[in-house]
Amino acid sequence: MSQKLVYAKGSCIMDLYSELTAKYQTVPAIATEIINLEAILNLPKPTEAFMSDIHGEYNAFQHVLRNGSGNVESKIRSCFRDEMTETTLQRFAFLVYYPSERLAAIHQELQGDDLQQWYLTTFRRLIRLLAFTATKYTRSKVRKAMAPEFVYITEELLYNDADTPDKLAYYWQIIRNLIVLEQADEWIEATCRTIQRLTVDHFHIVGDIFDRGPAPDQVVESLIKRDQRHSVDIQWGNHDILWIGGAAGSALCIANLVRISARYNNLSILEDVYGINLRHLARLAEQYYQDNPAFSPKMGRSDRPITEAERLQITQIHQAIAMIQFKLEGPAIKRRPEFEMDHRLLLDKLAPDFSTIQLNGHTYPITNGCFATVDPADPYRLLPEEQEVIDSLVESFTHSEKLHRHMDFLMDRGSMYLRYNRNLLLHGCVPVDEDGNFIGLTIEGTTYTGRQLFDMLEANLRLAYSQPTEKADLATDLLWYLWTGPNSPLFGKHDMTTFERYFIKDPATHAEGRNAYYHLRKDPDFIKKILREFVLDPEVGHVINGHTPVKKGTDPIMANNKMIVIDGGFSKPYQKTTGIGGYTLLDNSYGMQLVTHQPFTTKADAIANLTDIISTRRVVETEARRRTVAETDIGTALQAEVEVLKRRLAELRNGD
Numbered sequence: 150m151s152q153k154l155v156y157a158k159g160s161c162i163m164d165l166y167s168e169l170t171a172k173y174q175t176v177p178a179i180a181t182e183i184i185n186l187e188a189i190l191n192l193p194k195p196t197e198a199f200m201s202d203i204h205g206e207y208n209a210f211q212h213v214l215r216n217g218s219g220n221v222e223s224k225i226r227s228c229f230r231d232e233m234t235e236t237t238l239q240r241f242a243f244l245v246y247y248p249s250e251r252l253a254a255i256h257q258e259l260q261g262d263d264l265q266q267w268y269l270t271t272f273r274r275l276i277r278l279l280a281f282t283a284t285k286y287t288r289s290k291v292r293k294a295m296a297p298e299f300v301y302i303t304e305e306l307l308y309n310d311a312d313t314p315d316k317l318a319y320y321w322q323i324i325r326n327l328i329v330l331e332q333a334d335e336w337i338e339a340t341c342r343t344i345q346r347l348t349v350d351h352f353h354i355v356g357d358i359f360d361r362g363p364a365p366d367q368v369v370e371s372l373i374k375r376d377q378r379h380s381v382d383i384q385w386g387n388h389d390i391l392w393i394g395g396a397a398g399s400a401l402c403i404a405n406l407v408r409i410s411a412r413y414n415n416l417s418i419l420e421d422v423y424g425i426n427l428r429h430l431a432r433l434a435e436q437y438y439q440d441n442p443a444f445s446p447k448m449g450r451s452d453r454p455i456t457e458a459e460r461l462q463i464t465q466i467h468q469a470i471a472m473i474q475f476k477l478e479g480p481a482i483k484r485r486p487e488f489e490m491d492h493r494l495l496l497d498k499l500a501p502d503f504s505t506i507q508l509n510g511h512t513y514p515i516t517n518g519c520f521a522t523v524d525p526a527d528p529y530r531l532l533p534e535e536q537e538v539i540d541s542l543v544e545s546f547t548h549s550e551k552l553h554r555h556m557d558f559l560m561d562r563g564s565m566y567l568r569y570n571r572n573l574l575l576h577g578c579v580p581v582d583e584d585g586n587f588i589g590l591t592i593e594g595t596t597y598t599g600r601q602l603f604d605m606l607e608a609n610l611r612l613a614y615s616q617p618t619e620k621a622d623l624a625t626d627l628l629w630y631l632w633t634g635p636n637s638p639l640f641g642k643h644d645m646t647t648f649e650r651y652f653i654k655d656p657a658t659h660a661e662g663r664n665a666y667y668h669l670r671k672d673p674d675f676i677k678k679i680l681r682e683f684v685l686d687p688e689v690g691h692v693i694n695g696h697t698p699v700k701k702g703t704d705p706i707m708a709n710n711k712m713i714v715i716d717g718g719f720s721k722p723y724q725k726t727t728g729i730g731g732y733t734l735l736d737n738s739y740g741m742q743l744v745t746h747q748p749f750t751t752k753a754d755a756i757a758n759l760t761d762i763i764s765t766r767r768v769v770e771t772e773a774r775r776r777t778v779a780e781t782d783i784g785t786a787l788q789a790e791v792e793v794l795k796r797r798l799a800e801l802r803n804g805d
C-alpha cells in the first residue's frame with residue numbers, strides 16, 4: 150500500500166514536513182503543488198479490480214488483465230456509441246487486448262492502400278479511446294502509463310484537437326510520419342497497453358496464484374510487468390505460502406508443493422522454469438514405487454499430453470514425495486505441541502502390515518497403499534535416501550534465482566491481509582469458534598487471535614523468509630502451519646485429509662471441517678465485528694475473500710453485500726463446481742460490481758475467432774454520488790500533504 154498512508158496516521162508527520170519543504174521551497178512552487186493536489190482530490194476515484202485463486206491459469210488471467218475485466222469493451226461501446234458495427238467493435242477490442250497478434254493478422258489480410266487506410270482509421274480511433282480512458286486521470290498519471298519512447302508523439306496527438314482546422318495538417322503529418330518511419334505498429338502496441346493499463350488502475354490479487362494450473366510463473370511475471378508505480382497488491386493464499394516456504398527452506402512446504410505439482414502433471418514448472426533438480430527424487434521413486442491408481446496425475450490437459458512411460462514416472466514420483474511429506478509431518482507435529490495437531494499423526498495408526506488404519510475409534514481398510522519405505526516400528530523415520538532427496542530439494546529451492554525473484558515480489562507486494570479504501574482483503578478466514586469468538590494460537594504463553602494472529606503469522610513468515618538456512622525453527626514451522634494448521638487463517642479448515650483421500654475409501658474420512666467463519670460470514674453483524682477488529686468502519690467497509698470456490702447456485706455476495714467471495718473458478722479443475730470461469734470484483738467511482746467471466750478456451754482460439762470471455766455484471770453497491778480521490782486512502786495521504794504545504798506557505802508568508 151502507499152507509504153503515504155503512514156503520513157495519514159500522523160506518525161511520520163515530521164518526515165513529511167521535511168520531505169515536502171525540501172522539495173517545494175518557494176511560494177509559487179508550494180502554491181502550484183497545492184493546486185495540483187487539490188485538483189487530484191476532486192477527480193473520480195480510479196478503478197480497482199479484485200481477483201483471486203488464479204491457480205496458474207495464465208491465459209485466462211492474462212485475457213482478463215488485457216480486457217480490463219470486461220471494462221475495455223464497455224469503454225469502446227461508450228466512446229464509439231452507434232459508430233461501429235458489432236464486428237468492427239469486436240475487432241477493435243481484440244486489437245486493444247492482443248495488439249501484436251492482431252497486427253500480424255492485419256498484415257496478412259491487408260496491403261497497399263487498404264493497409265494505409267486501416268492505419269489512419271486505427272490511429273484516430275486509438276487516440277479517441279485513449280482520451281476517453283484518460284479523462285479520470287491527471288496528465289502526469291497518463292504520461293506515466295505511456296511507453297516513454299512515444300510520450301511526446303502521443304501527447305501531441307492526445308491534446309491537440311484534430312478537429313481544429315489549423316491543427317489538422319499537423320496532426321495527420323505526425324501519423325503519416327509514424328507510418329513512413331515504420332513506427333506505426335510499435336506505437337499501436339504501446340498505446341493499446343496504455344489503454345489496458347488506464348482502464349483498471351489497481352489490481353488486488355486475493356491469494357492463490359500458485360498450484361494446479363500450468364503457468365503460475367507467467368502470472369507472476371505479468372504482475373511484475375503490470376506493477377508500475379505499485380499498482381498491484383497480493384494477499385497471500387495457502388498455496389502461495391507453499392512456494393514462499395519453499396524459497397525459505399521449509400522441507401514440509403517443499404514436499405507438499407512437489408506432491409501437488411506431480412498430482413497436476415506440472416513437474417515441468419519445477420524443472421524447466423525454476424531449475425529444481427528432480428533427478429534424485431525420480432531415482433528413489435523408481436526404486437520403491439509401482440503404478441498406483443490413487444497417484445495417477447490428474448490429466449484433462451490437452452495442451453500437453455504425456456506418454457504412458459511419463460505417466461508411470463509421475464505416478465511413482467507422486468507416491469515418493471507424498472510419503473516423504475507424511476514422514477516429515479510426524480516430527481513437526483511432535484516438536485510443536487502448540488499447533489495442536491496430534492490428530493494428524495497418521496502413519497503410527499497403521500497396522501504393522503499396512504492393511505488397515507485406526508482412526509477415531511474406527512478401523513478402515515487401506516486401499517492403494519504404498520508403504521514400502523515405512524518401518525512400522527518407527528514410521529516417521531526417513532530412509533537415508535529419502536533424507537538425501539529432501540535435502541537436495543531444499544538446496545535447489547533455496548538456491549533457485551528465478552524462484553527467489555518471484556518470491557521477492559510476493560513478499561514485497563504481499564501481506565496476510567490488507568486494509569484498502571475501507572475494505573478488508575484476506576484470502577481465507579478469520580478463525581472463530583461456533584459463537585463467533587476469535588480463536589488462534591498460543592505461543593510461548595501468548596495467545597494470538599483476530600488481527601494479532603495475522604500480524605504474528607506475517608512477522609514470522611517474513612523472519613523465516615529472511616533466514617533460509619534455519620529449517621526447523623518456529624518461524625519455518627509456522628509456514629507449514631499456515632498451509633494446513635486448524636486455526637490458520639489461510640486454510641480455514643480443521644483437517645487437511647490428504648492421507649485419507651489417497652488411502653481410505655470411506656468418504657466420511659475425507660471431510661475437512663470448515664471453520665465456523667464460513668457459515669457465520671453470512672451475518673452482517675459478524676462481518677461488522679470483523680471489520681472493527683481490523684480497525685475499519687463497519688458501516689461502509691466490506692470483507693473480500695477468495696479460497697472457497699463459489700458453488701453453482703450459491704450467492705457470492707452475502708451479509709447485506711458486506712461480504713463478497715470472489716473465487717469463481719479460474720482454476721479449470723474447479724469449473725465443474727462453480728459453473729463459471731472466474732469473477733472479478735470492480736470498485737470504481739460509481740460503486741462495486743461483480744463481473745462473472747465464462748470459461749476461457751485458449752488464447753489461439755480467442756484471437757482467431759475474436760471470442761471474448763462473455764462477462765456479465767452484477768451491481769453490488771451503487772454510490773449515491775460519484776466517489777472522488779479525496780475519499781480514498783491515497784486521498785487521505787494527499788490531504789495530509791496539502792495541510793503540510795499550507796502550513797509551510799503560512800510560515801513563508803510570516804517570514805519564518
Ligand SMILES: O=P(O)(O)OC[C@H]1O[C@](O)(COP(=O)(O)O)[C@@H](O)[C@@H]1O
Pocket residue numbers: 357387388412642645646647661696697
Ligand atoms: O483438489 P485437490 O488437489 O484434491 O486438493 C484438495 C486440497 O486442497 C485444499 O482444498 C486447499 O486448496 P485450496 O486453497 O485451493 O482450497 C485442501 O483443503 C484440500 O485438501
Ligand SMILES: [Mn+2]
Pocket residue numbers: 356357386387388576639695696697
Ligand atoms: Mn486457497
